[in-house]
């Protein structure tokens with residue numbers, strides 16, 4: 001009773017077909033082809049492993065909704081070797097709960113409220129340095145720079161300067177090989193990434209010791225994520241997290257929070273250039289907030305809570321272009337689903353966009369309509385999953401929301417822009433617009449000089 005489909009050529013299976021379709025931005029069509037041929041659940045072979053692809057509300061409930069006793073997380077070997085074996089993605093059961101709890105104690109809204117102004121400072125100085133006075137900018141690399149700087153400032157307490165620049169350099173090298181084939185030979189992408197990962201780990205170890213000393217001298221534990229993690233005590237007053245756990249999870253946060261939010265903001269910029277109606281409504285909302293502030297005054301938590309329409313636009317953007325295309329899980333025992341058996345040890349491949357574009361769930365799914373998020377309760381559970389679901393749901397949701405809203409506030413109230421090239425994109429595996437989305441820029445209230 002295995003699901004229909006074929007495992008293809010040994011080892012290679014359908015991996016090349018899927019990777020090719022991702023690059024050409026036709027992965028959804030590629031998967032739709034499978035659904036037409038085999039139905040909503042089918043078997044194939046991806047990255048050397050027998051796999052079941054499935055999507056939809058019931059499938060997502062099975063994947064995200066359990067407690068980890070039948071389905072576990074599954075990461076690629078390259079990711080494990082680069083980010084370390086104590087990062088959240090590798091942990092399960094009590095270890096996962098303990099480490100995740102520690103990260104959430106910093107990433108929860110009640111803690112993040114304290115950092116709104118610090119985040120805004122980073123956004124303002126970024127725009128001043130890289131946007132103001134320029135007639136053309138390329139959005140994606142700049143947004144990556146910005147989200148990295150926000151992470152450095154808030155999570156690691158590293159201010160602008162030489163040290164931060166060194167981090168950026170090694171970190172970028174590290175993440176370049178995260179999705180590569182794990183062939184550890186000199187000059188392979190994977191080998192470069194592993195070397196960069198070792199450098200980043202050494203730098204973080206130094207930083208950790210500095211933070212420990214600062215804490216001993218009375219620095220506040222909430223000054224940044226690392227200090228917060230170092231201060232959490234277990235039941236017998238011992239360190240709750242080991243040094244490796246702190247370092248590996250700080251690297252995970254760097255990787256998880258950098259590409260994702262920068263892609264979301266880039267696609268928002270692209271959307272507002274293409275959709276004047278949505279642009280006018282976002283501008284109206286943000287102008288009202290700007291008018292209520294005196295010159296130079298920082299945004300507050302209350303201001304962010306007024307940006308309701310802007311966040312709905314972001315939610316609809318995430319429905320169309322989820323930065324995380326999907327992911328893998330592994331069965332711990334035989335599982336019966338939809339009349340089929342998924343054998344123990346097989347991979348499960350979930351894909352957010354397939355559920356997001358299902359017309360049985362979202363009326364006219366091809367239409368960009370932020371109004372569908374007016375009544376969040378009307379969206380059935382496990383159907384809108386850009387941040388995943390269940391006990392592994394993205395703990396950076398609120399962080400991503402705050403940085404997106406602050407950045408969009410400043411962009412729309414300060415600038416006009418239009419696209420300079422085609423608005424095609426490919427997946428790498430994150431969506432990447434052609435040439436990184438160059439735009440023509442002019443200050444607000446100044447017409448373009450063509």
Ligand code: HEM
Pocket residue numbers: 088089100107252253256257258260261264322323324327328385386387388389391392393394395396397399400
């Ligand atoms: C638009 C921005 C973001 C999107 C779309 C996003 C999406 C996701 C998704 C889909 C997952 C679940 C993957 C799975 O279940 O296999 C996830 C997990 C995770 N995300 Fe995010 N993320 C975003 C921003 C962030 C930020 C800013 C941070 C940190 C500051 C972060 C930290 C994490 C971590 C640590 C996990 C692993 C959770 C676990 O395994 O328990 N993410 N994210």
